[in-house]
Amino acid sequence: xxxxxxxxxxxxxxxxxxxxxxxxxxxxxxxxxxxxxxxxxxxxxxxxxxxxxxxxxxxxxxxxxxxxxxxxxxxxxxxxxxxxxxxxxxxxxxxxxxxxxxxxxxxxxxxxxxxxxxxxxxxxxxxxxxxxxxxxxxxxxxxxxxxxxxxxxxxxxxxxxxxxxxxxxxxxxxxxxxxxxxxxxxxxxxxxxxxxxxxxxxxxxxxxxxxxxxxxxxxxxxxxxxxxxxxxxxxxxxxxxxxxxxxxxxxxxxxxxx
Amino acid sequence: xxxxxxxxxxxxxxxxxxxxxxxxxxxxxxxxxxxxxxxxxxxxxxxxxxxxxxxxxxxxxxxxxxxxxxxxxxxxxxxxxxxxxxxxxxxxxxxxxxxxxxxxxxxxxxxxxxxxxxxxxxxxxxxxxxxxxxxxxxxxxxxxxxxxxxxxxxxxxxxxxxxxxxxxxxxxxxxxxxxxxxxxxxxxxxxxxxxxxxxxxxxxxxxxxxxxxxxxxxxxxxxxxxxxxxxxxxxxxxxxxxxxxxxxxxxxxxxxxxxxxxxxxxxxx
Numbered sequence: 301x302x303x304x305x306x307x308x309x310x311x312x313x314x315x316x317x318x319x320x321x322x323x324x325x326x327x328x329x330x331x332x333x334x335x336x337x338x339x340x341x342x343x344x345x346x347x348x349x350x351x352x353x354x355x356x357x358x359x360x361x362x363x364x365x366x367x368x369x370x371x372x373x374x375x376x377x378x379x380x381x382x383x384x385x386x387x388x389x390x391x392x393x394x395x396x397x398x399x400x401x402x403x404x405x406x407x408x409x410x411x412x413x414x415x416x417x418x419x420x421x422x423x424x425x426x427x428x429x430x431x432x433x434x435x436x437x438x439x440x441x442x443x444x445x446x447x448x449x450x451x452x453x454x455x456x457x458x459x460x461x462x463x464x465x466x467x468x469x470x471x472x473x474x475x476x477x478x479x480x481x482x483x484x485x486x487x488x489x490x491x492x493x494x495x496x497x498x499x500x501x502x503x504x505x506x507x508x509x510x511x512x513x514x515x516x517x518x519x520x521x522x523x524x525x526x527x528x529x530x531x532x533x534x535x536x537x538x539x540x541x542x543x544x545x546x547x548x549x550x551x552x553x554x555x556x557x558x
Numbered sequence: 559x560x561x562x563x564x565x566x567x568x569x570x571x572x573x574x575x576x577x578x579x580x581x582x583x584x585x586x587x588x589x590x591x592x593x594x595x596x597x598x599x600x601x602x603x604x605x606x607x608x609x610x611x612x613x614x615x616x617x618x619x620x621x622x623x624x625x626x627x628x629x630x631x632x633x634x635x636x637x638x639x640x641x642x643x644x645x646x647x648x649x650x651x652x653x654x655x656x657x658x659x660x661x662x663x664x665x666x667x668x669x670x671x672x673x674x675x676x677x678x679x680x681x682x683x684x685x686x687x688x689x690x691x692x693x694x695x696x697x698x699x700x701x702x703x704x705x706x707x708x709x710x711x712x713x714x715x716x717x718x719x720x721x722x723x724x725x726x727x728x729x730x731x732x733x734x735x736x737x738x739x740x741x742x743x744x745x746x747x748x749x750x751x752x753x754x755x756x757x758x759x760x761x762x763x764x765x766x767x768x769x770x771x772x773x774x775x776x777x778x779x780x781x782x783x784x785x786x787x788x789x790x791x792x793x794x795x796x797x798x799x800x801x802x803x804x805x806x807x808x809x810x811x812x813x814x815x816x817x818x819x820x821x822x823x824x825x826x827x
Contacts, residue, residue: 427650430616430647431668432640433672
């Protein structure tokens with residue numbers, strides 16, 4: 301029993317250290333990497349443009365639900381005018397960065413883990429190394445750097461659409477004055493909230509993309525399976541661990557910043 | 559040493575590699591003369607691909623030394639490793655083409671990432687490589703849209719576009735029918751002479767290797783048990799060489815024995 305616990309603990313510590321080295325190496329590889337900007341733009345397109353529909357749809361429905369639920373709760377206390385405050389603070393402080401990150405993990409993160417896993421299986425990563433091309437610099441670094449920009453942008457978009465969703469529920473469907481809604485939004489959000497929101501978004505982007513890249517890149521080391529099953533297993537682990545790390549990092553950042 | 563030391567491009571000495579308890583290379587040595595086509599033969603699982611991957615630095619050997627162009631290769635030295643990789647290309651058994659890139663992008667990739675050439679120069683050199691391998695009309699196609707032979711040529715185009723001095727071929731004919739095997743060996747021999755690179759091929763296709771190669775070596779149980787010209791190989795009395803080259807005769811006699819057994823069996827019944 302003790303041996304099993306110890307072995308698992310050591311394995312987790314080893315994996316954590318390996319992940320930290322992987323991420324550090326990927327950032328270091330940016331130095332001297334040729335045509336990095338082009339690959340960052342391509343990675344930005346994959347994480348940004350391709351994930352746009354899911355961000356817009358989920359953002360809109362989150363705002364709609366928040367507006368609906370918030371209106372009925374506030375209505376009990378005669379405080380419907382605070383609907384904008386409730387929707388905006390919920391979105392900016394917590395739901396925006398967390399839900400946007402989870403959506404990006406589901407779309408861009410899983411695609412990245414699977415793509416790298418297949419590239420590992422088909423020796424494309426080994427081929428890069430034999431060509432003298434750093435596989436970290438070519439495959440991972442641009443994705444990490446793009447995530448630092450794309451995640452905050454996607455989060456901002458998610459919040460904007462969410463605020464419109466809240467307005468749609470509160471004002472157009474339930475009869476709240478739009479001016480009242482938007483003025484309470486304006487009064488509620490402070491620059492500290494926006495800073496916190498973008499800090500969270502960038503951190504989530506870095507952690508989740510690094511984690512997905514790590515699992516895909518090391519799909520050949522998967523102990524429970526080989527080949528296509530190893531790709532499947534590493535993609536699943538990447539998505540599950542990324543989702544957990546988003547929520548854990550959210551708690552840690554919130555407890556430090558609030 | 560089987561070849562003139564001055565003319566050696568690659569010299570491998572006592573390469574040793576084990577995976578857990580399984581010793582794959584047990585001190586393999588090999589000389590590769592400059593400008594030649596050398597084939598390493600061996601049964602499946604003899605360690606041929608591991609030998610090649612040790613040379614390409616995909617796998618680190620446990621012991622042994624590799625000299626390239628007269629200089630010992632220190633794989634712990636990043637600069638020496640980068641220099642070796644610049645002068646050497648590796649052709650994977652699976653081709654290892656980037657399936658999300660077009661044929662032109664695949665060929666351009668090593669130039670984009672390892673040289674300071676302009677975009678125009680990269681395009682010109684990549685198109686030239688595609689043209690030399692008769693693939694220029696397929697430049698915008700993805701690897702999955704090309705036939706097996708075309709993919710092999712595309713992988714070769716990518717390998718030679720950086721103008722390497724040494725090209726390593728890992729089982730280039732694995733899984734191919736005899737006609738395609740001939741075509742691939744003919745392609746390697748043709749382009750090896752056309753571009754003047756040194757080729758090191760690992761395969762278990764004896765007939766094609768003996769026809770196309772300048773020198774052959776036989777790897778058995780992690781050791782190089784023969785090294786010489788194809789003529790010397792054919793004339794060799796080494797038991798492993800005889801066993802390997804007489805495999806067709808062995809199959810014939812085994813089948814004959816089985817048939818005799820069947821005949822006896824039918825007589826019994």
